Amino acid sequence: MSERSDSKHETIREQLRAEVLALSPGERLPPERHLATRLGVARMTVRQAIGGLVREGIVTPVHGKGNLRSADPxxxxxxxxxxxxxxxxxxxxxxxxxxxxxxxxxxxxxxxxxxxxxxxxxxxxxxxxxxxxxxxxxxxxxxxxxxxxxxxxxxxxxxxxxxxxxxxxxxxxxxxxxxxxxxxxxxxxxxxxxxxxxxxxxxxxxxxxxxxxxxxxxxxxxxxxxxxxxxxxxxxxxxxxx
Structure with missing residues (x-):
C-alpha cells in the first residue's frame, strides 16, 4: 500500500472517529454505503476505517444492529x-x-x-x-x-x-x-x-x-x-x- 493510500485511510478514519465520538453511547453509525457515498470513497475504505475504530474500542459491531458507538467504560x-x-x-x-x-x-x-x-x-x-x-x-x-x-x-x-x-x-x-x-x-x-x-x-x-x-x-x-x-x-x- 502506498503512502498516499495510507494517508487517505488515516484521514477517513479520523473523520469517522470525530463523528462516532459525537454520537451517544449505543447509537448506530450510518450504513457503510451511505458513509462511502457521503465521503466520496470506496466502501472498502470505509470498512477498513471502521475496523480500525473497532480495534480502538470506540465502535462495537452488534449482529442485527450494525456498528454502534461503544458505551463509556x-x-x-x-x-x-x-x-x-x-x-x-x-x-x-x-x-x-x-x-x-x-x-x-x-x-x-x-x-x-x-x-x-x-x-x-x-x-x-x-x-x-x-x-x-x-x-x-x-x-x-x-x-x-x-x-x-x-x-x-x-x-x-x-x-x-x-x-x-x-x-x-x-x-x-x-x-x-x-x-x-x-x-x-x-x-x-x-x-x-x-x-x-x-x-x-x-x-x-x-x-x-x-x-x-x-x-x-x-x-x-x-x-x-x-x-x-x-x-x-x-x-x-x-x-x-x-
Missing amino acids: MRLRVQLWSFTETVRAQGLTPSTQPLEWDDDPEPPPAAVEFFAARPGGGPAPRTLRRSRRLRLGDGTPLALEEAWFSADRVPPLTEEVLAGSLYALLREAGVLPDSGEESVTVGLPTEEEAKLLAIAGTRPLLRLTRRAFAGGEPVEYAQAALPGDRFELAFPLIRDPS
Missing part, C-alpha cells in the same frame, strides 16, 4: 460488589440470563482446593453447586460468570434464583461473604465467550477470579469474563498499619 471497584448495584449506579437496567446450574461432578481443581482449605481442617464438601450466568445492562452483555458454592451450605440452585441475586440466597443461607480476594488477568475470548458477550474474537477480556469467605469459611469460588473496553477497574488502597 463502567467504573468497577474491585471489592465484594453486587453486579446489580454496580449496573444500577451507572444508570442502566440490570438483567440476568441463566445459562446452566447443577451439582458439578467435575469442578475445576482450583475450586476444589479452595473449598478444601477449611478452618480447623474440617472435611471438604463432597459436592459443589455450580451456576453459569450472562449478566446484562440495558440488554447489552457485560459479564459471563461461573461460580461454585458448597452444597453443605447453599440450597439447590434454580433458574428463578439465578435470574435474581445469588447474594440474596447466600444471605438467607447465613453465608453472605464478608471478606475475600479477587485476582485479575487479561486474555482473548474463546469462540463461545465472544458469541455470548457479542464481541469480536480479537477483543481482550478482563478475567476476574474471586475467592470469598463468610466468617473465615470458604463460600464462593467464581470466575467472570468481562469485555475489557467496557470497564474501568478501581482498586481501593489502604495503608497497612504495620
Whole structure:
C-alpha cells in the first residue's frame, strides 16, 4: 500500500472517529454505503476505517444492529460488589440470563482446593453447586460468570434464583461473604465467550477470579469474563498499619 493510500485511510478514519465520538453511547453509525457515498470513497475504505475504530474500542459491531458507538467504560471497584448495584449506579437496567446450574461432578481443581482449605481442617464438601450466568445492562452483555458454592451450605440452585441475586440466597443461607480476594488477568475470548458477550474474537477480556469467605469459611469460588473496553477497574488502597 502506498503512502498516499495510507494517508487517505488515516484521514477517513479520523473523520469517522470525530463523528462516532459525537454520537451517544449505543447509537448506530450510518450504513457503510451511505458513509462511502457521503465521503466520496470506496466502501472498502470505509470498512477498513471502521475496523480500525473497532480495534480502538470506540465502535462495537452488534449482529442485527450494525456498528454502534461503544458505551463509556463502567467504573468497577474491585471489592465484594453486587453486579446489580454496580449496573444500577451507572444508570442502566440490570438483567440476568441463566445459562446452566447443577451439582458439578467435575469442578475445576482450583475450586476444589479452595473449598478444601477449611478452618480447623474440617472435611471438604463432597459436592459443589455450580451456576453459569450472562449478566446484562440495558440488554447489552457485560459479564459471563461461573461460580461454585458448597452444597453443605447453599440450597439447590434454580433458574428463578439465578435470574435474581445469588447474594440474596447466600444471605438467607447465613453465608453472605464478608471478606475475600479477587485476582485479575487479561486474555482473548474463546469462540463461545465472544458469541455470548457479542464481541469480536480479537477483543481482550478482563478475567476476574474471586475467592470469598463468610466468617473465615470458604463460600464462593467464581470466575467472570468481562469485555475489557467496557470497564474501568478501581482498586481501593489502604495503608497497612504495620
